[in-house]
Amino acid sequence: MNDVKSLLEEFADRAVAGLPPADVDADVVRGRRALRRIRARRRVTGVLCIAAASAAVLVVGNQAKWWDKGEAEVATDSPDADAQTGQTPTAAASSAPSDDTMSLYSGSALALVANGQAWSTIDCKLAPEGWTPETPVTADRVVLTPPSVRTSDTDAKLELSAADESQSLTAVRAIGSGATVVHVGQASGRQVGQIKLGERWLVVKLPVDVQQWTDDVVARFLESCTVS
Structure with missing residues (x-):
């Protein structure tokens, strides 16, 4: 493994040695520019991904609220709700004896x-x-x-x-x-x-x-x- 690494370094030195100094500097500059462009593209891509994720969350949340509201309204306005219980809230309240009625009977000595x-x-x-x-x-x-x-x-x-x-x-x-x-x-x-x-x-x-x-x-x- 070390032999392979040494050979690669030797080939790289020979390649660089055969180029004029100006070419090497120009390659370094071009490489740095390419690296900056790649980093800029990554940042833009990250911002777009975050924006897309936020939009998806808002859409899903609004749909969930819409469905919850719809179910609540259906449950509240259902005409069968009172029929299933057998009595309306007013009837249930009127069936219980009031304190005044109990006092009337208890005080009828x-x-x-x-x-x-x-x-x-x-x-x-x-x-x-x-x-x-x-x-x-x-x-x-x-x-x-x-x-x-x-x-x-x-x-x-x-x-x-x-x-x-x-x-x-x-x-x-x-x-x-x-x-x-x-x-x-x-x-x-x-x-x-x-x-x-x-x-x-x-x-x-x-x-x-x-x-x-x-x-x-x-x-x-x-x-x-x-x-x-």
């Missing part, structure tokens, strides 16, 4: 008003508004009927009775404290409240629909009563 009518041995200072005693009234039993209810509808009536012994209740809840504790529980499938007044017990059998008869209403009603 029965109103107790002053009672100016004595009921035999059972006398209560408060009574459910609009409820009237059923006649005849016995000594230890009073039946109250709500307004706009048939007299034969016993499930809607309230029964007050005085007894010497308390009733046996299940699922008992104690309301109040001290000597005026009201016990509310279940007996024979009905909700019952009872309180001890003196030596006797006052027992109230509530209507089947007890939504309005909250524990607080039952306690206030019984605590306003006396048994003679």
